[in-house]
Amino acid sequence: MFELDLSEEQIAVRDLSRDLATRVLAGAARDAETNRRVPDEVWRQVFETGLTAPASEDHGGGGIPDTLTHLVALEGLATGDPGIAIAAMWSGGSALLVGLCGTAAQQYAYLPRLASDRQGRGGVALYEGFGRAPSEYQTRIEHLGSGTWQVAGTKVAVPFAAEADPLVLVGTDPTTGELRAALIPPDAGGVAIGPRPEHGHLGLDAVPLHTVTFDLTIGPGQLLGGPGAAAGLLVGAVGRLRLSVAAAAIGCAARSVEYAAAYANERIAFGKPLAAFQGVSFLLADAAIQIEACRLDLWRAGVRVDAGPIGGLERAVSHAVNYAGSVAASVTRDAVQVLGGHGFMRDHPVERWYRAAAALSTIDFDPTYAAFAPAL
Amino acid sequence: MTVSFELSDDLVGYGREIRDWSVEAVRPYARYADVHHAAPDHWRQIVETCPVAIGTHDRRQVKRQPAFAEGKWVRDLVVTESLTYGDHWISNVIGAGIGHLVVKLMGTPEQIDKWYRPIVDNGGQTAFGLTEPQFGSDTSMVETTATRDGDTWVLNGTKMYCTYGGQADYVVVFASTDKAAGPAAIRAFVVPKGTSGFHVAKFNEDKLGIRSWTTSELLFEDCAIPVENQLGWTGGDGDGPGPAPRTRSGRSGALGALAQNKPNISATGIAMAQASLDIATDLLQEQRQSFAPHRWSLVESDLENMNAALGRARLVNFRAQWLQDLQRANKTEASVAKAYGPPTCERVIRRCMQLLGPDGASTDLLLEKWYRDVKILDIFEGSGQVQRIIVGRAVFGGADRVA
CATH class of the missing domain: 1.10.540.10 (Acyl-CoA dehydrogenase/oxidase, N-terminal domain)
Known part of the structure; x- marks a missing residue:
């Protein structure tokens, strides 16, 4: 219905x-x-x-x-x-x-x-960069025989890598070509956690992000869902995680529009509120238009995730994520623009949203979903 | 003459020499400048190593820049992009500011001799005080007042976002001499550093980017300056208080000074974007084997399209400043240049970060810094929206009623 x-x-x-x-x-x-x-x-x-x-x-x-x-x-x-x-x-x-x-x-x-545990942390080692979707992940979770599994690969933007208990690693089973996941305890050997950038991150400093290289063997008890796990469940759960980045981007973008609109209603220039100038108001109207389309795209992909393994789910997720990343980066940019010089100051939150949205747009980016376009 | 876009070999070589130096000597301190909101302490020694004459803001013996067939303003575009290609913190220690440009546009011959010539001949740094807390683009809203008291003008008010404001030799302050007479009564005043009643309320703002640039808030409390510090002062009928003759209005002088600098702002953005693009290209080439072939071909076309976009931004800059060198009208072209380049430069840097993946936005690289820095370029010295109003006037033949 x-x-x-x-x-x-x-x-x-x-x-x-x-x-x-x-x-x-x-x-x-x-x-x-x-x-x-x-x-x-x-x-x-x-x-x-x-x-x-x-x-x-x-x-x-x-x-x-x-x-x-x-x-x-x-x-x-x-x-x-x-x-x-x-x-x-x-x-x-x-x-x-x-x-x-x-x-x-x-x-x-x-x-x-x-x-x-109110202060416990989890984390999922998911992304690999290079525009790869989950079906292209090169991290291997491979059966070596006699109940031993080899886990090997490099993941980027791994949250809480040093403290997650357990850290869940998502990779590909080369025998079946399907997704698999492994539960990695925090003290596991064969897990090399790269340094956290010294001076922070463009916009995602609330969460530690690391590049992590895995090269270890695990027993069947550490295979998520066991050796006979149904890959379809994992595909859906991974889709949900990927979409969450889009949801965060949209929330950030929507709040930026509210904030900039309130500012444009108050701030007077040339005898009128800024909002009365179409050069300003259309920036935010365009933002609202894009956010509407973006949110519906996200919702549809979210509903499809729960509908079970159906063809095209991964691509639908990638479309939603890439579009949301692009829209949020551009909308938060326009919110700074509407505040003008004030938007560039840390006294207002729009500069933080500008940074956060751009950072989120790098997490799960795939150039196949839209080519570079100049502003004019 | 046939149309040619070829710069002379001399200017190209000069630019390349500066650019190589900027990468080698300036860029290593880019992160420092961002983190500490200041240039490195030994910036003078760094500038000394520059193979060509760039001077510093306070050096009293500035070596002359060589002249090129292209003219001063086109040369300056090449120099600006080349110098800031390493990182733009260098601008803050060598830049002269724009206050003296207002003097040149609005001053009497005596004022030009006194306030403008020493800056260009000997070095020095000047600031521009127009923006106030309640306005930016609408310069008719100046609240700062200038009141005659005998042989002095007494200034009262607050100026914001003044580049170099807290350190400049003088600030050109825009103030109303008669609120009732409207914007025409806004005049420009030279306020030297250290004048009684001139306070630096905030030396530097806490900003998204360009953190090593001094962006000051200035407070004027019964700040008295000699009457002859009013630009255009002749002691005659056209002097304030009250409306100035149209040709000598404070606002037109202010906006004229900004117009000359617009393409240079865009050139700074092009430097940031080109630097990001070149770094990203090298890293991506190293990672080529990690990309699926169909995706790599898209990466390559993105890189090519970004280079082409920056090339177009250079063309509109060159056109505006070529006209400036020939002393031909370029108001529209200067606005085109400033509106065109900066927003695309933002997109180039963002796209480069995305192509590099999550590590592209890490502080281990400078792209995230340049993405923060570049945002101001479409805002200050006339936002993209204000530039569109100016271009629109030309498009509509002045028939539009936009402010």
Whole structure:
């Protein structure tokens, strides 16, 4: 049935997440960036939403939301600060993948702890750069025989690599060509974590990101879902994680438009509010138009994730992610432009959103989805 | 004459020499300048190593730049891009600012001798005080006042975002001599550093980028300067308080000074974008085997298209300054240049970061810094929106009613 309204529950999640974003995340954004970590008190409050460790009630959590609800929550939180929001989501990736794809033994081994540890961190080693989609990942999870599996490859933008317990590594099983994932404990040998950039990151300092190289062997108990895991479940869960970057970008972009619009309504030039000039107002109108299309594209991809393994899912996810990255980078840029010189100062948050959106747009970028276009 | 876009070998070689030096001597301190919001302490020694005469803002014996067949303004475009290709922190220690350009445009011969000539002959740095907290683009909204008191003008008000404001030899301050008379009564005043009542309220703002550039907030509290520091002062009827003759209005002088510098702003952006593109190209070439073949071909066409886009931005800059060298009208062309280059330079840097993946936005590379720096170029000295108003006037033959 054709239905474009969010459910009552999704609307409640959206409103709650926006409320938390306004009350807590917005005020903590600068602190999280300066200290390069989400403040403990803020993390505790985000933990209460279940985003940092989504788990079913059986495992002591508040339930695993469907993908669209998850994305709606993340977009809402990102209106406060995309850095803190994506840190929470990425940390929750461990619980999410174990909950959706793990064996019963793995779920009982990890989820009750993840769902109750208010300062615990998870993390997923997912991206490889070079425009690769998951089906092209070159990290191998390969059966060597007699219950031993070889895990080898390099991942970029790995969140919480040094503390995630467990760190979930996503790779390809060369025997089947399908996705597989491995649960890597924090003390595992054969895991080389690259240094965190000394002077921070363009816009994602709330979360430590590292390049990590894996070269180790694991037993079948560390294979997510066991040796016979159904790859389809993992494809969907990975799709959800990838879409979360788009949701954070859209939340950031939408908030930038609100902020710049409020400024343009107040600021007077040439005898009128800036908003009365089409050269200014059309920037934000274009932004709103793009965000609408972008959000619907994201929602559709999110719904498809939950519809099970269907053809074209990966490409649909890539379209949504790449379009959202491009739109958010350009919209946040225009928000700075509307504030003019004031937008360039750190007294206003638009400069932070400009940085965060550009940084998010590099995470899962694939040049095949749109060619470079000059501004004019 | 046939149309030719060929620069002389002399100028090309001169630019290349400066550019190579900038990479070798300036770029190693780019991160330092960003982190510390200042040029490295030994910037003088660094400048000394430059193989060509670039002078410094405070050097009293500035060596002359050589003349080229192309003319001063075209030469300056090449020099600006070449110098800032390493990193633009160098601009802040060698740049003269634009206050003295206002003197040249609006001053009497005596004022030009006193305030302009020493800067170009001996070095020095000047600032421009127009923007105030409540306005930027709409320069008719000047709230700062200049009140006659005997042989002095007494200034009161706040000026924001003044490049070099806290360190310049003098600031050219725009103030209203008669609020009731409207914008025509806005005049320009030379306020030397150290004048009583001239306070540096904030030496440097906390900014997204160009952090080593001094961006000051200045406060004028009963700041008294001699009457002859009003630009255009003759002691005659056209002097304030009250409206100035149209040719000597403070705002037209201010905007005239900005016009000359517009293509140089774009050239700075081109330097940042070209530097990003060249770094990204080298890194991507090293990683070529990691890209799927169909994707690599798109990477290559992106790189080519970005180079082509920067090439076009140079063309509109050259056109504007070629006209300037010939002393032909170039107001529209200067606005075209400033509107055209900077937003595309932003996109080039962003695309390069994306092609490099998440590491492209790491502080281990300078691209993320240049992406922060470049954003101001489409805002200051006339935003892209203001440039469009100016270009629009030419398109519509002045028949439009836009402010």
